[in-house]
Amino acid sequence: MGSVLEIRNLHVNVEDQPILNGVNLIIKQGEIHALMGPNGSGKSTLAYTLMGHPAYEVTGGEVIFKGENILELEPDERAHLGLFLAFQYPVAIPGVSVANFLRTAINARRKLEDPNDKGISIPEFRRLLTKKMDQLKMDHGFAGRYLNDGFSGGEKKRAEILQLATLEPEIAILDETDSGLDIDALRIVAEGVDALAGPNLGVLVITHYQRILNYIKPQFVHVMFDGRIVESGGPDLALQLEEAGYDWVREKYAGAAQ
Numbered sequence: 577m578g579s580v581l582e583i584r585n586l587h588v589n590v591e592d593q594p595i596l597n598g599v600n601l602i603i604k605q606g607e608i609h610a611l612m613g614p615n616g617s618g619k620s621t622l623a624y625t626l627m628g629h630p631a632y633e634v635t636g637g638e639v640i641f642k643g644e645n646i647l648e649l650e651p652d653e654r655a656h657l658g659l660f661l662a663f664q665y666p667v668a669i670p671g672v673s674v675a676n677f678l679r680t681a682i683n684a685r686r687k688l689e690d691p692n693d694k695g696i697s698i699p700e701f702r703r704l705l706t707k708k709m710d711q712l713k714m715d716h717g718f719a720g721r722y723l724n725d726g727f728s729g730g731e732k733k734r735a736e737i738l739q740l741a742t743l744e745p746e747i748a749i750l751d752e753t754d755s756g757l758d759i760d761a762l763r764i765v766a767e768g769v770d771a772l773a774g775p776n777l778g779v780l781v782i783t784h785y786q787r788i789l790n791y792i793k794p795q796f797v798h799v800m801f802d803g804r805i806v807e808s809g810g811p812d813l814a815l816q817l818e819e820a821g822y823d824w825v826r827e828k829y830a831g832a833a834q
């Protein structure tokens with residue numbers, strides 16, 4: 577049986593304000609989920625909380641992965657368990673190429689597994705990187721670029737997808753760019769998820785973009801509103817949002833019990 581990420585009744589405060597008000601969600605290895613919802617509904621708060629950002633204070637609930645409550649683990653321990661979380665390394669690192677960064681990330685994980693590990697050899701790493709870039713139809717020159725240094729939103733996502741491909745996690749959480757509605761970035765994420773999808777990868781793609789089905793084919797679609805998942809369904813739910821927008825969600829759930 578594959579790995580399962582289970583979010584149970586998660587409550588989160590930001591600056592003493594409740595933002596997540598009881599989120600429940602189960603993602604299994606091999607499943608593709610989309611989390612949608614209007615701006616400000618709490619989608620990114622969920623992503624930041626899962627990655628262990630210190631500004632996000634968990635006031636209730638738990639997140640279980642492989643029998644552990646990951647909220648009690650450090651971010652690198654979460655990654656070691658097989659979780660991939662967006663924004664892990666959002667900053668520009670001048671002088672560090674995408675390839676160097678990926679090799680460092682792979683070696684850090686190997687060292688957690690075995691303190692005596694000497695790291696992946698350069699030829700082995702080259703083979704892995706080439707295979708993954710070909711799988712993602714990426715230009716090999718991209719690996720030589722300095723990480724996030726002057727990257728467009730799309731290039732940042734490309735680096736993130738390449739990181740996802742080389743680290744081979746069991747469950748990945750991918751949030752949209754901070755710039756919001758960046759179609760190019762969403763397309764890169766969608767094509768990457770499409771190329772990497774399979775029985776060994778579970779994905780939660782987070783977006784507020786309503787026409788998501790043009791880009792990604794999730795089996796499960798969830799709508800967040802006011803810090804809760806208020807609707808869940810299949811691709812038809814995304815289609816409904818594409819046609820009708822989020823107004824009906826607001827009308828149905830605004831002022832719902834706090």
Ligand code: ADP
Nearest residue numbers: 590591595614615616617618619620621622631
């Ligand atoms: P979404 O990703 O769905 O657009 P967010 O999770 O970014 O929503 O935001 C949800 C609410 O939490 C918003 O009201 C936002 O202002 C607030 N919030 C999120 N992160 C922070 C933060 N770091 N500091 C202050 N307020 C925040």
Ligand code: MG
Nearest residue numbers: 619620621751
């Ligand atoms: Mg967001």
